[in-house]
Amino acid sequence: MIKNLKYKQAVKSFLKYLLAERGYSELTIKEYNQDLDLFARYLNKEFDYEIESLEIEEINQFHLSEFLSDIILINDNSAATRNRKLYSLRSFFNFLVKRNFINNNPTLSIESTKTNLRSEPIYLNADDIRNYLNAIKNYNSKNQSRDLAINKMFLYCGLRISELVNLNIDELDYEDSSIKFYGKGNKERYVPLHQEVISAIKNYLPDRNKIKTSNHDAKKALFLSNRGNRISVRTVQTMVKKYAKRAGVRNAEKVTPHKLRHTFASILYKETKDLRVLQELLGHSNLSTTQIYTHTDKEQRKNAVDQLPEL
Structure with missing residues (x-):
């Protein structure tokens, strides 16, 4: 090798x-x-x-x-x-x-798709979300306020992980309850902030300000590592899996920041049925990309069948 x-x-x-x-x-x-x-x-x-x-x-x-x-x-x-x-x-x-460049082929256990059926996005249900957030609140860690703010931004804003780690403090607008930043494709994104997110960020900032920043970029960053650097993608990914396991979420190994983004999108569409708003909030260029969230969950399907008249 x-x-x-x-x-x-x-x-x-x-x-x-x-x-x-x-x-x-x-x-x-x-x-x-x-x-x-x-x-x-x-x-x-x-x-x-x-x-x-x-x-x-x-x-x-x-x-x-x-x-x-x-x-x-x-x-x-x-x-x-x-x-x-x-x-x-x-x-x-x-x-x-x-060629002996590596020892094992990581693709061998990945199966090919046998049908042309389109999969629905994986997301957490309401119980999963409550258990997940409680796992953060109940975990005795100096990063608790930071981790809670990060996860509420995923669940209430639907940010991509790259967008979240690159957020700067000056992109927060408390008067407008929003954030404005440049996302994928260098396109300007405007995302309203739920009161839960605003409260979580305000609770985190005093802890953040106690950390000695290591460079100019870190001084601007909203979320910091314990070493005073802008928080990394890997740190966030590891943190999400840790809390998913502590919460007892099914298939916790598969819970990622991307799945939390799916959760935000699925819940928002279920509540509003507004694809255009969801498209804007997710930063999708094409509406067809957003349409994967028009699925219904199992409970909705059961309720719909139960409402059928006796024949």
Whole structure:
């Protein structure tokens, strides 16, 4: 196994292999390259990995599973497209194992999609949310106020994790009860703040101000690590899973900041049935992306059937 192998270098070697040893056409190689580039950009967007410095050993099955799920859930692709991208990634990692660049192929336990049915987004139900927030409140930690503010921003604002960690204090507007910042695609986002969020942030700020910031960027940041840096994506991801486990949430390992964003979106649509407002709040460019939240939950389906007249 080669230590510190960069993702881009590994992709370059793989494409050479397809051309020189497998004899694939330029068009086929281009498709492989596009799939691997899309995966790298996904890691950058959702997990804040720097593409240029990304190393192969940093990639695990969770990253791959999330990417392949969001191919359908977020990008509105077909099962066939998802399976093709899985095959591209599996071939890439098979090559790395064959060349002794890595020991194991993390894609082997990921199954292909057998149907063309579109999955509904995964989200927490009301009991899960209560238990989750109580787990934070009942956890004796010096980060309690910070963690509660972060999670309420996910659940009441539906922010992407990259948007949350990049929030600055001066982007808060208490008079307007809102935040305004530049999100995905460098587009300006305006998000109203629920009173629960405002209260949580005001409760957190005195604790934040006790932390000695380590650099100029940290001085601007809303959320800080214990070391005085802007909080990292990985810290937030780890924190979310920790509280999901403590709350006893089913499949806690699969609870991520992205799933909390799904929770916000699912609840808001259920309450308002307003796709346009949801589109704006989530920062989606296309309304079709937002339409995955028009599902109904199991309880709604049962109630609807119960209301049928006797025949």
